[in-house]
Amino acid sequence: xxxxxxxxxxxxxxxxxxxxxxxxxxxxxxxxxxxxxxxxxxxxxxxxxxxxxxxxxxxxxxxxxxxxxxxxxxxxxxxxxxxxxxxxxxxxxxxxxxxxxxxxxxxxxxxxxxxxxxxxxxxxxxxxxxxxxxxxxxxxxxxxxxxxxxxxxxxxxxxxxxxxxxxxxxxxxxxxxxxxxxxxxxxxxxxxxxxxxxxxxxxxxxxxxxxxxxxxxxxxxxxxxxxxxxx
Amino acid sequence: xxxxxxxxxxxxxxxxxxxxxxxxxxxxxxxxxxxxxxxxxxxxxxxxxxxxxxxxxxxxxxxxxxxxxxxxxxxxxxxxxxxxxxxxxxxxxxxxxxxxxxxxxxxxxxxxxxxxxxxxxxxxxxxxxxxxxxxxxxxxxxxxxxxxxxxxxxxxxxxxxxxxxxxxxxxxxxxxxxxxxxxxxxxxxxxxxxxxxxxxxxxxxxxxxxxxxxxxxxxxxxxxxxxx
Numbered sequence: 001x002x003x004x005x006x007x008x009x010x011x012x013x014x015x016x017x018x019x020x021x022x023x024x025x026x027x028x029x030x031x032x033x034x035x036x037x038x039x040x041x042x043x044x045x046x047x048x049x050x051x052x053x054x055x056x057x058x059x060x061x062x063x064x065x066x067x068x069x070x071x072x073x074x075x076x077x078x079x080x081x082x083x084x085x086x087x088x089x090x091x092x093x094x095x096x097x098x099x100x101x102x103x104x105x106x107x108x109x110x111x112x113x114x115x116x117x118x119x120x121x122x123x124x125x126x127x128x129x130x131x132x133x134x135x136x137x138x139x140x141x142x143x144x145x146x147x148x149x150x151x152x153x154x155x156x157x158x159x160x161x162x163x164x165x166x167x168x169x170x171x172x173x174x175x176x177x178x179x180x181x182x183x184x185x186x187x188x189x190x191x192x193x194x195x196x197x198x199x200x201x202x203x204x205x206x207x208x209x210x211x212x213x214x215x216x217x218x219x220x221x222x223x224x225x226x227x228x229x230x231x
Numbered sequence: 232x233x234x235x236x237x238x239x240x241x242x243x244x245x246x247x248x249x250x251x252x253x254x255x256x257x258x259x260x261x262x263x264x265x266x267x268x269x270x271x272x273x274x275x276x277x278x279x280x281x282x283x284x285x286x287x288x289x290x291x292x293x294x295x296x297x298x299x300x301x302x303x304x305x306x307x308x309x310x311x312x313x314x315x316x317x318x319x320x321x322x323x324x325x326x327x328x329x330x331x332x333x334x335x336x337x338x339x340x341x342x343x344x345x346x347x348x349x350x351x352x353x354x355x356x357x358x359x360x361x362x363x364x365x366x367x368x369x370x371x372x373x374x375x376x377x378x379x380x381x382x383x384x385x386x387x388x389x390x391x392x393x394x395x396x397x398x399x400x401x402x403x404x405x406x407x408x409x410x411x412x413x414x415x416x417x418x419x420x421x422x423x424x425x426x427x428x429x430x431x432x433x434x435x436x437x438x439x440x441x442x443x444x445x446x447x448x449x450x451x452x453x454x455x456x457x458x459x
Contacts, residue, residue: 128307130334
């Protein structure tokens with residue numbers, strides 16, 4: 001039943017690469033935005049909050065279209081990045097990672113933000129009396145205590161990135177070996193007669209990866225919780 | 232007034248209660264004594280730099296920490312005032328050893344094994360060093376909190392009802408450590424409490440806070456009057 005063709009393997013590895021890169025690159029931005037939303041008040045905060053959450057409520061195809069007209073080769077931002085930094089997103093796996101990262105971003109920010117909001121701020125006050133300035137308080141108290149939320153956020157982001165379909169296919173199309181993820185490959189297979197049997201093995205792989213990610217994040221979260229509350 | 236180590240004169244509106252307090256300390260242990268709701272913890276927070284007074288002035292060792300008119304407000308992390316909070320507030324993700332070391336580390340002092348060993352022995356916490364705060368009893372936690380505040384080499388030690396969260400038996404267990412700390416450390420202390428017996432054992436000077444937000448300063452004889 002589970003026989004993967006070389007093309008299937010390419011799609012699986014590409015999916016993993018895209019999901020991992022999207023999650024890891026999004027993380028520092030996710031922590032920064034979560035911190036800003038949880039702890040600071042600034043003009044236009046609700047607007048930032050809304051924009052961050054937009055990919056969660058917009059149809060993924062709309063997000064993909066917006067990416068296309070922003071980061072496409074001839075689009076303003078896309079052309080600028082290509083000309084000045086040699087960074088090209090359109091029809092590349094990096095574009096798929098960008099689409100996945102943006103789609104996963106609200107979930108990541110939400111989890112981290114909740115975790116930051118749950119921190120007992122009196123611990124940071126205690127750190128201040130011990131001589132820690134804002135930067136060190138963040139690095140030695142806030143951030144370590146946020147780790148469970150960071151793990152949850154990364155897990156959600158990874159799963160979202162792995163399952164992303166609409167925005168990715170709209171933005172970077174469905175090119176085998178470059179932008180064809182597991183989801184896109186399954187979709188392609190189901191479009192040809194008799195392809196559903198071949199799709200099944202990819203479906204099994206997708207289930208296995210998702211379950212493995214879930215189990216791994218549970219394990220990390222437990223370990224982190226143990227580290228935070230007793231040894 | 233030149234010999235004062237600490238001079239506090241602050242006003243702060245707390246809900247519909249106006250805290251208006253001025254007192255000074257020439258060293259030793261000064262107790263802030265009063266019933267709950269008289270603003271004791273707020274005064275401690277203002278001295279520590281965690282709460283901003285509406286008006287007034289706080290001077291420690293001749294250095295102005297806060298002056299509303301001159302717009303001076305030294306941040307808490309630059310005040311070098313050790314604080315022991317009611318609930319300990321140990322960092323749950325750090326071992327006892329790293330909790331104790333935190334202040335020294337943040338202040339950039341070199342490690343001083345002798346001072347560390349001395350404080351550990353003084354508070355009898357040597358067997359706890361590798362544990363995390365979650366595994367400590369309430370009394371052990373407060374002893375570690377004392378140690379953490381002492382090891383940052385504070386100019387002043389603020390103790391905000393450090394025994395309030397403990398039962399009577401635990402209090403009796405901790406009090407001797409507090410006395411040792413007072414006699415050993417030679418750091419001026421402000422000790423907040425609503426327990427007259429406790430204050431009598433620890434303090435040599437009393438600031439009695441009344442319900443109106445006013446303060447009376449004197450010796451331990453002030454304790455004879457019921458806290459109002």
